[in-house]
Amino acid sequence: MTIKFLDQDPIIISRRKLVQGLAAGSIVAVAGCARNQAIGRDQLLLVSEGQIAQMAAASWTQLKRQTKISQDRNLNRRLNTVGNKIVQTAGLQRQPWEFTVFDDDQANAFVLPGGKVGFYTGIFKRMKNDHHLATVMGHEVGHVTGRHAAERYSQQVAAGVATTAAAVALEAGDVRGGAQIAGILGLGVQFGILLPYSRRHELEADRLGVNYMHRAGYDARQAVAFWDNMSSQRTGSSPPEFMSTHPSDATRKNAIRQELQRLGLA
Template identity: 40%
Template sequence: MIVYNPSGSHPESLRNCQVYMKRILLAIFIGLGLSACATSPLGRTQFMMMPEDQMAVMGAQAFVNMKQKLPIDQSPQTNQYVVCVAESIVKEIGGNGGQWEVKVFQDDSPNAFALPGGKIGVHSGILRVARNQDQLAAVIAHEVAHVLSRHSNERASQQLAMQQGLNVIQAITNPTTQTGQMMMGVLGLGAQYGVLMPYGRLQESEADVVGLELMARAGFDPQQSIDLWLNMEQAGGGQPIEFLSTHPSHATRMQELKQHMPKALELHRSAQALGKTPRCGA
């Protein structure tokens, strides 16, 4: 029996062609994966496809959106306090630090965030939980650690790998769309935009450790980080509040902080010997 083939190609040739194309695509994806490998500050292998300058553009636009959505706290005393703590932290980043924009938002939720491109947002509600400058430093250092560890890039790359052709710049400038909300979640702003895309527990643990060392190098008391998490737990009424909802369990976090505390205390002593004694207030 003769089977009509309108393309004029033999079925076996078509199968061979399909196999060949699959191999090419596989080689392309493998090449992209190898070229996108990076290393976190703690030595963990990461998958990253997004250029850092594009992540900075996304972060800057997201911050503009936040300033349009949330009222900004105009209290000179509060702003001076928060900026003092934040600047003490980012000074320790060195050549990669640059200038960071810091804003205090009038929002009762105990939350804070940092974005690629040097943006830090602090909700006024966090000041009721972070009861002194060292505890506030633990919060801000944790969020800055997410940026230093390029966790947003890591998550954005994973999304791009699954959704080809995503225009991230267009998405981030229009957060009301489904894609825009997804990209806001990638940057750690999911709760504010009604979509939950939290950092993974591994990323949260990484930010805890990197942030602990960062605050210690700035001259803040790293032991206050443990008190901060206890305050957070109490503020949640026995349940993790928004800021902690994706973290490891409280017991695991305390254990990890204590394991890294000897090094943090050593960094703190070195910082004090260099005259790093922040006096921001509260």
């Protein structure tokens, strides 16, 4: 097999050597693989929820020091009311939760391991009602139920081990251009494993969120309306979906509609 890089001589590598490199890169410990009933699949989990929460604690403290916290009583009341309802329906009320409104115009929200939920004031401007707020809150709580932070961290650790092993095997096999080939393998890991899993996480969180908001008494059909509103107000071009860590708006809305049909709400 011949691999040619820009402005460089072709690299000739036997199929056997390439397979050896790929095989070495695929030998990653999978002990800790566990079944998550909420999402209906097995997950690679190399860290516990407690460990990942400890990792996130410092980031949360730093964020609260560096970002202004909103004193708007109405926004804080709404966030805590909706948040507690969603957490209750998700069966996660026994763990501590903290809901914080950050005074920033960006239209964003996030959740950190350990039940730390942050909403920016900018996203409230995209919400027409508490059904929309419940859409986002359900999504964030869905990430916790899905154990997505721990899985994402574990995938990155495993991918790093795999890429390093491949590079070592190629260099040890005296393959000319082994480092460059290992770089290609790294891109393959990025686009073939890490990013698709991130999109999967987003869609799983959407599905769980629709269920949580419905069971909490909110109109789950408004989830589609919320994403319609977000799409209409988004500026700039988006990267192709296969290069993005988030699914396209169309993919996301179609998946939500399918879940609404399953729930008999469409």
